[in-house]
Amino acid sequence: MSADDAAKVIQPADTVAISGFASAGTPKAVIPALANRIRDARASGADFTINLLTGASVSTETERLLAEVDGIALRMPYQSESTARKRINDGRMDYVDIHLSHVAQQVWEGYYGRVDVAVVEVAGVTEAGELIPSASVGNNKTWLDVAGKVILEVNSWVPEAVEGMHDIYYGTALPPHRKPIQLTRVDDRIGQPTFRVDPAKVVAVVETRGRDSASPLMPPDAVSEAIASHVIEFFDHEVRAGRLPADSLLPLQAGIGNVANAVLGGLDRSSYRNLMCYSEVIQDSMLRLIKDGTVEHASTTALALSEEGIEELTANIDFYRHHITLRPQEISNHPEIVRRLGVIAMNGMLESDIYGNVNSTHVMGTKIMNGIGGSGDFARNGYVSMFLSPSTARDGAISAIVPMTPHVDHTEHDTQVIVTEHGLADLRGLSPRRRAPLIIDKCAHPDFRPLLHDYFARAEAQPGAGQTPHILGEAFGFHQRYLETGSMR
Amino acid sequence: MSADDAAKVIQPADTVAISGFASAGTPKAVIPALANRIRDARASGADFTINLLTGASVSTETERLLAEVDGIALRMPYQSESTARKRINDGRMDYVDIHLSHVAQQVWEGYYGRVDVAVVEVAGVTEAGELIPSASVGNNKTWLDVAGKVILEVNSWVPEAVEGMHDIYYGTALPPHRKPIQLTRVDDRIGQPTFRVDPAKVVAVVETRGRDSASPLMPPDAVSEAIASHVIEFFDHEVRAGRLPADSLLPLQAGIGNVANAVLGGLDRSSYRNLMCYSEVIQDSMLRLIKDGTVEHASTTALALSEEGIEELTANIDFYRHHITLRPQEISNHPEIVRRLGVIAMNGMLESDIYGNVNSTHVMGTKIMNGIGGSGDFARNGYVSMFLSPSTARDGAISAIVPMTPHVDHTEHDTQVIVTEHGLADLRGLSPRRRAPLIIDKCAHPDFRPLLHDYFARAEAQPGAGQTPHILGEAFGFHQRYLETGSMR
Numbered sequence: 001m002s003a004d005d006a007a008k009v010i011q012p013a014d015t016v017a018i019s020g021f022a023s024a025g026t027p028k029a030v031i032p033a034l035a036n037r038i039r040d041a042r043a044s045g046a047d048f049t050i051n052l053l054t055g056a057s058v059s060t061e062t063e064r065l066l067a068e069v070d071g072i073a074l075r076m077p078y079q080s081e082s083t084a085r086k087r088i089n090d091g092r093m094d095y096v097d098i099h100l101s102h103v104a105q106q107v108w109e110g111y112y113g114r115v116d117v118a119v120v121e122v123a124g125v126t127e128a129g130e131l132i133p134s135a136s137v138g139n140n141k142t143w144l145d146v147a148g149k150v151i152l153e154v155n156s157w158v159p160e161a162v163e164g165m166h167d168i169y170y171g172t173a174l175p176p177h178r179k180p181i182q183l184t185r186v187d188d189r190i191g192q193p194t195f196r197v198d199p200a201k202v203v204a205v206v207e208t209r210g211r212d213s214a215s216p217l218m219p220p221d222a223v224s225e226a227i228a229s230h231v232i233e234f235f236d237h238e239v240r241a242g243r244l245p246a247d248s249l250l251p252l253q254a255g256i257g258n259v260a261n262a263v264l265g266g267l268d269r270s271s272y273r274n275l276m277c278y279s280e281v282i283q284d285s286m287l288r289l290i291k292d293g294t295v296e297h298a299s300t301t302a303l304a305l306s307e308e309g310i311e312e313l314t315a316n317i318d319f320y321r322h323h324i325t326l327r328p329q330e331i332s333n334h335p336e337i338v339r340r341l342g343v344i345a346m347n348g349m350l351e352s353d354i355y356g357n358v359n360s361t362h363v364m365g366t367k368i369m370n371g372i373g374g375s376g377d378f379a380r381n382g383y384v385s386m387f388l389s390p391s392t393a394r395d396g397a398i399s400a401i402v403p404m405t406p407h408v409d410h411t412e413h414d415t416q417v418i419v420t421e422h423g424l425a426d427l428r429g430l431s432p433r434r435r436a437p438l439i440i441d442k443c444a445h446p447d448f449r450p451l452l453h454d455y456f457a458r459a460e461a462q463p464g465a466g467q468t469p470h471i472l473g474e475a476f477g478f479h480q481r482y483l484e485t486g487s488m489r
Numbered sequence: 490m491s492a493d494d495a496a497k498v499i500q501p502a503d504t505v506a507i508s509g510f511a512s513a514g515t516p517k518a519v520i521p522a523l524a525n526r527i528r529d530a531r532a533s534g535a536d537f538t539i540n541l542l543t544g545a546s547v548s549t550e551t552e553r554l555l556a557e558v559d560g561i562a563l564r565m566p567y568q569s570e571s572t573a574r575k576r577i578n579d580g581r582m583d584y585v586d587i588h589l590s591h592v593a594q595q596v597w598e599g600y601y602g603r604v605d606v607a608v609v610e611v612a613g614v615t616e617a618g619e620l621i622p623s624a625s626v627g628n629n630k631t632w633l634d635v636a637g638k639v640i641l642e643v644n645s646w647v648p649e650a651v652e653g654m655h656d657i658y659y660g661t662a663l664p665p666h667r668k669p670i671q672l673t674r675v676d677d678r679i680g681q682p683t684f685r686v687d688p689a690k691v692v693a694v695v696e697t698r699g700r701d702s703a704s705p706l707m708p709p710d711a712v713s714e715a716i717a718s719h720v721i722e723f724f725d726h727e728v729r730a731g732r733l734p735a736d737s738l739l740p741l742q743a744g745i746g747n748v749a750n751a752v753l754g755g756l757d758r759s760s761y762r763n764l765m766c767y768s769e770v771i772q773d774s775m776l777r778l779i780k781d782g783t784v785e786h787a788s789t790t791a792l793a794l795s796e797e798g799i800e801e802l803t804a805n806i807d808f809y810r811h812h813i814t815l816r817p818q819e820i821s822n823h824p825e826i827v828r829r830l831g832v833i834a835m836n837g838m839l840e841s842d843i844y845g846n847v848n849s850t851h852v853m854g855t856k857i858m859n860g861i862g863g864s865g866d867f868a869r870n871g872y873v874s875m876f877l878s879p880s881t882a883r884d885g886a887i888s889a890i891v892p893m894t895p896h897v898d899h900t901e902h903d904t905q906v907i908v909t910e911h912g913l914a915d916l917r918g919l920s921p922r923r924r925a926p927l928i929i930d931k932c933a934h935p936d937f938r939p940l941l942h943d944y945f946a947r948a949e950a951q952p953g954a955g956q957t958p959h960i961l962g963e964a965f966g967f968h969q970r971y972l973e974t975g976s977m978r
Contacts, residue, residue: 074920089955094920097956098902099869109872110732111917175739175831175872180669243599250664335870336825342664357897365964366948366955372902380588380869381824383598383664406961408846408897413587413861428600431563431583459855466578466855467586472895472965472972475854480961 003029006204014116017143021055021302025136028210035065049073055138101333118147123158130194136302186276220262226421228266251278284309338381345382347375356415365406391420391445401444404475492518495693503605506632510544510791514625517699524554538562544627590822607636612647619683625791675765709751715910717755740767773798827870834871836864845904854895880909880934886976890933893964
């Protein structure tokens with residue numbers, strides 16, 4: 001069927017669940033056709049919006065096309081595209097920002113009503129009628145199970161040899177029928193390589209041939225390299241203290257972006273070998289680490305590669321298939337598994353306060369950037385939970401260490417280590433009053449340290465200053481200064 | 490050995506781990522003797538502090554005696570006693586407030602250094618040399634395993650018939666050796682009824698005969714009863730919508746205190762029978778529910794009963810033994826189990842902001858009340874996560890619904906339902922801007938609604954107000970007014 005015809009299956013007010021995680025595996029044809037349909041409907045005076053559910057971010061183009069025509073009433077659970085972001089921050093699009101491990105179960109539990117249509121990209125269909133997943137798994141297994149109608153995009157650009165990289169777990173259930181998930185190693189396989197689908201629900205099959213949009217990466221800069229060095233030094237320190245296994249640490253998780261890419265890339269310079277990674281995305285650095293034996297196996301729910309990374313993976317798919325497993329995001333991010341494996345969680349942040357409360361999502365406390373994604377799944381349940389960030393943003397105008405964050409995504413209870421290019425603050429076992437000077441001295445940019453020390457000293461000097469001293473009238477002084485002058489300085 | 494002699498085992502700067510959870514099972518003799526020892530040492534000019542690790546709160550008397558002599562350098566993970574609280578808020582005692590499910594693993598992982606001495610109350614010793622637990626399990630299994638020296642208090646007041654109520658799981662490990670915990674029902678038994686201990690480590694056995702301090706409860710008042718009614722109405726609504734099993738819901742968890750007690754008590758008036766409870770404490774209301782068949786089985790890590798409750802349990806221990814299981818808190822609060830069972834999480838709070846960010850611990854953002862306890866373990870991993878509170882405190886001077894909370898323990902991502910005596914706000918699937926009017930209209934006290942609506946309206950009217958509108962200069966207006974005038978009005 002043509003994409004235009006398939007898009008006609010989708011009706012106004014439908015809840016539409018599509019494939020795509022960190023761009024990878026986003027449907028290529030039906031959603032652009034749907035955006036055209038919505039534009040035409042709107043031009044003729046009709047209203048046409050959908051609720052859009054995904055794995056995480058979908059391709060920039062897809063997100064933008066739907067946002068530009070104001071086609072989305074409700075978006076869940078994650079986005080990272082500028083047009084959609086503006087619609088959300090202008091109050092024109094509802095956005096529900098939840099832990100990525102919660103998505104599938106909350107949809108099963110009925111919190112988002114009926115899913116009318118699923119649009120899922122696959123690499124192919126087996127003779128038995130099962131579906132070969134493409135470059136991400138995300139929530140596709142759930143979408144295929146719960147949707148009333150299914151539209152498949154079969155993308156011939158995805159090499160057939162991808163078959164076998166995926167491990168689709170069919171053991172989930174709603175309580176009281178849930179069972180232990182019997183995964184105890186990063187490279188365990190507990191499912192099957194393909195998706196099942198009820199053929200009676202498949203209302204359209206659309207052939208496509210399009211590559212995933214690449215995730216461009218900057219070459220590591222001095223700041224990222226410095227953060228990476230502090231992280232590796234910390235690993236060495238923990239190994240010497242007997243708190244991490246000497247040979248291959250524990251499974252690593254790193255968020256998405258340049259800093260995470262640099263930290264993983266930095267492992268090449270370390271003495272660690274045969275490492276395991278248990279994460280939600282794989283970036284370019286991972287391919288190199290696998291190739292040279294630094295990483296033995298990486299589990300993920302999506303590939304987020306640059307052009308070069310895509311070339312490398314495609315050219316050597318038979319090699320990488322033995323070292324990479326793609327899982328549903330309810331497994332890649334599952335608290336049960338993350339805690340059992342003892343994952344070392346490394347996530348980015350926008351800012352931390354002087355006590356370790358972390359804001360990952362809201363610029364100046366109000367404007368959403370992307371979303372919490374899987375950071376909470378890993379931070380809460382990891383063996384050790386680290387947050388990484390450059391100490392400043394916007395050419396030094398914004399400090400990543402502030403007196404109080406005007407939005408909290410990760411509480412002091414979940415933050416154990418904070419790292420910037422200036423150093424690493426190990427907060428384990430410390431009360432808030434001990435944390436503050438450490439975070440300021442180790443992590444804040446030197447230009448901001450006097451201001452932060454001054455705030456903390458005056459807050460602590462108040463009579464009955466409390467467990468977590470603050471001066472409420474000044475707590476957002478950094479942010480208010482930025483809003484008024486364009487700088488926190 | 491006498492308690493005084495046993496207390497001499499404990500040296501200045503030791504890390505001492507003791508039994509006790511919600512007061513139950515606190516050692517009765519050695520710690521008071523230690524407090525005397527510390528007082529004497531201090532009188533003679535010597536310094537003497539310990540680091541104190543527990544299950545959660547220990548008996549008020551124990552906490553107070555040690556705090557009064559300034560005997561604690563570092564306290565972890567929970568307290569609820571006024572002298573200790575004052576020391577903490579004055580900056581004289583370090584307090585680390587962490588999720589109760591994290592305690593055992595973080596001690597195993599070495600985050601708190603070596604545990605020098607464990608002081609554990611038991612009900613008796615079997616012929617095989619194993620230990621019969623008393624009225625709480627908490628972290629006792631871990632303390633006995635990791636401590637260099639063990640002091641046992643054998644409390645003959647605890648009826649011998651308690652043997653068999655406990656299920657001590659010995660399957661935990663440090664990663665990479667962790668295995669799935671094979672518990673799939675509230676009443677499953679996966680361990681053994683007794684603690685193991687290496688006899689070579691037992692340096693003292695002290696005989697005691699003392700009852701646990703009671704947890705006094707107020708009879709349910711109109712506010713608690715109204716909250717309970719809203720909760721039960723919600724259950725009915727969820728059953729009708731097909732989101733909860735009609736016959737016996739899903740396992741219930743309720744925090745400690747009068748509201749939780751009233752909510753559970755209110756189930757007696759409902760049509761639900763054969764309910765399961767999976768929680769960290771059992772209060773009086775649970776005994777009645779078990780007796781009349783409303784609750785089939787309750788899993789907990791501690792009993793927190795009033796005088797009457799203690800009498801009732803003791804007099805009918807052979808009956809209750811079949812309906813109550815006491816587990817280590819790393820199992821009662823384990824994310825893996827809470828999520829698998831689909832626990833309905835009901836926890837108290839100090840305040841919520843208009844978007845569902847919840848403060849459970851810090852009065853006016855600075856002064857610790859008790860601690861996060863297990864609320865995060867249940868809220869993050871539950872099937873549905875509810876926070877309950879009277880809409881006002883201090884005779885109406887404090888609103889439990891505020892524009893922004895100056896401390897966050899549970900983020901918007903983890904809050905699904907908020908309940909006060911005025912109503913219930915179901916936040917599932919709603920963006921922040923949709924949440925605010927609902928929380929204000931359903932949950933805030935009518936006197937505070939105009940102020941809250943005014944704040945939200947003006948925040949939302951700002952150009953580019955964002956996903957979560959706020960006016961930073963006014964966000965703590967309620968709290969600043971209270972600090973200046975004694976009232977948020």
